[in-house]
Amino acid sequence: MLHSSQNINEFGALDLSRALHTQQFSCRELMQATLAQLDRLNPGSHAVVSRVDSDALLAQADLRDAQLARGESMGWMHGIPQAIKDLANVQGLRTTLGSPLMKDFVASEDGLMAQRMKAAGAIVIGKTNTPEFGLGSHTFNEVFGPTRNAWDPSKSAGGSSGGAAVALAQRMLPVADGSDFMGSLRNPAGWNHVFGLRPSQGRVPMSPAQDVFMAQLATEGPMGRHVRDVAMLLSTQAGAHPSSPLSLKDDPAVFAGALDMDPQGHRIGWLGDLRGYLPMESGILAVCESALKSFSGMGCSVDEAALGMPPEQIWQAWLVWRQALVGPRIAPFLINPANRAHIKAEALWEYDQSLTLTGAQLMSASASRTRFYLSMLQLFEKFDVLAIPVAQVWPFDVSLRWPQNVAGRTMDTYHRWMEVVIYATLAGLPSISVPAGFGANGLPMGLALIGKPQGDWDLLKLAHAYEMANPDLIARRPPGV
Template identity: 70%
Template sequence: MSIVELPAHSLSCAIHAREISCRDVMQAYLRRIDVVNPRHQAIVSLQDGDLLLRQADERDAQLARGESMGWMHGMPQAIKDLCNTAGIPTTLGSPLMRNFVPQEDGLMVQRMKAAGCIVIGKTNTSEFGLGSHTFNEVFGVTRNAYDISRSAGGSSGGAAVALALRMLPVADGSDFMGSLRNPAGWNNVFGLRPSQGRVPMWPAQDAWVSQLGTEGPMGRTVQDVARLLDVQAGFDQRAPLSIADGARFTGALGGFDCKGVRIGWLGDLSGHLNMEPGILGVCEQGLHRLEVLGCAVEPAQLGMPPERIWRAWLVWRRALVAARIAPFLLNPKNRSLIKAEALWEHEEARNLSGTEFLSASVQRTAFYQHMLSLFKEHDFLALPVAQVWPFDVDQRWPGYINGVEMDTYHRWMEVTIYATFAGLPCISVPVGFDARGLPMGLQLIGKPHGDWELLQLAYAYEQTAQEVLQRPPPVASAWR
């Protein structure tokens, strides 16, 4: 098995056993990026190769002295282009930020660097992270790992494609409205949205209200996802709502007893969610793998009007997104350089009152309490990760599903809001392909702070899904 084919946990072991050098690892990944990336545009702001090799040599020298920085020692890593990286442009996919070079790393990057990774560049994202299609006016569009004519999803599309095409051993993403889960599903990799507060974000404009978005891990194996989560997670006093339970994610994932585990299959929410043909069926194939393990999969009812949840969600989203866009609009000349969807979010929030926001927060609280009642009947919940298959890369977003018009640019992603709005851990697991060879994922949703149990279930599932996971992207240039 070549270096770039190794799972991240195996790569770490090989580096620490000195079976392969950090220089060899860096050279192998840079060669792969050189061959594959021009077709897919997943990695951006790639750093100078000689500089990166010198950093790899420094990691090798540390190992020669018996020193290891941690699990990621010597691993090449590209950071999603929404997170600050010292000395490397952090553009947010916006022309307004094209030349912004942070002086300090974001907290997640600090933790990953402290674990030994070498930052080689950034992964492409949608402008301001909005919309589940990775394109922007700075770097262009990221193309799906399995079909370059199709969207990679987003906003962590660059991360997912880089993983699928073996340009990175493991990747970070972030998730607000499926921004990590959707591209994971569309590129046949795993992506975990951790529990709210599990991975604290800093710097942040607001540390009290802006809790719908979170950073998190992505990988080609569940073990890799768990190991990266262990690096990213942990309380930080600058993020007062971050989780301080001391949980670790480096234990053995195997041995989870699936017999009798109750999984509630929410499907399309009794017809509320418009779904393209084939999505429910391929997800049910994935659920059948869990049944083979002994899980009890049962149809489940949401039990609360989805439209009521959606309306409360819109209020929260508009308030939080508008606050991010507002500073850029202090200069009226910037308006022409901001994408229409971001401007729409800002305009929709202009007349939003505090009373309306608090009313939506009351509704969100009621929804969370209702989700707790569902977990009295089920140990986990399941939903498709997307309502459409990867769409045409030249399309901004799906305007229709099965002839039904989407009333916002993100209504077609409604299936992702339930885990987010309740602050629950949720992992996207690959389940299969359609007749065109396009991938799809399934969301498995865990109980509050149940990240470890969710990872154990996903690991058990992974062992039954090798025929899906071992199906490589068919792009010939990716495998030279």
């Protein structure tokens, strides 16, 4: 049914949905095209792991076609192939967390995100690769190996949603889920020239979860090659759930609405490198500032902005919160002391540091976080959106564990080189990475836009306006795709 001049893999998710529902092509044809793209590109990138048997997937696609033939549709994702990040459960598939200790664990039921995507009609074809326990913005592990950047296989894909970002960029998936603690939806999106949204705190409930009251820094969310696909997937992922008592009760259907808006008059505050506080590799600020010129051309005002409290205080609060939340995640794996030999050093460092934390330290860090949030509210009296680079370094050599030096400054932790992303996380604010452009090295970089509290919808509309104003930039494809 597909015209010979069309390439199914180039379709965005919403375009696929319309085409399937109007029978421009079948769910089987889409699955065949997806599997062929995986066979061609995934061996070189290791983006999708734990693949489901091809015959079983084609049989599921045939069932979806039969439903459409009867006039039945499960939802907008009807028949669309999906791979779920390997930190989330999918019934019958391995959830390895990138850890050799979990390499044989098979989930007995779906997590909430997989439930919602399946209910909308998605067909799960496998998982997307992630670093061990999702720690570190560089996707490598001892179970599946490294995921390689879509634009240069010798470079890192970022992380922890690195597999998802590369699968999108290489047209193996039309839209993807991910999760974000320290930039894990934003950094890999920026490094692979796609869009990645960290939703507002509580927008997307996470279940099952070890803790549903304190652990609010990490969130699941959507990625895509088009903002409209990101918004549509958010409409499926979002929505309150009883298992997540702090989840937002807003109707998620709003994210399925029209994104068109007039950006004229929007006020953008440019944080840059925080007046020299954040070390940045050469060329990153220039690429991001070129993207900001596009906003100026759209009628937005762009002015310099500054955080309302010393960044080092914010960082110290971040360290306490992160160790307090990450350490207990690692603890169950260390009930058996012999497991230390099978856990990466960065995770052990988080765990060991957490053992020395006191309640007084956590409350002090919480007070610092509160002061920071209030200072961000003051900034949003002057600006509608804040902008900052999505990373401080270009994609680095895939064989490195993490950059130990940035622009002449030594990094004192395995994640200090990603300090730039913590501001949206700590304040619980929505933030979307939009493709900013390419450096002299030919590698992509993203610009992070940070929205007002619970301002996901307005942020998505501004990002969509940016996408519409830069069609040639957004349309660029990685080599070999």
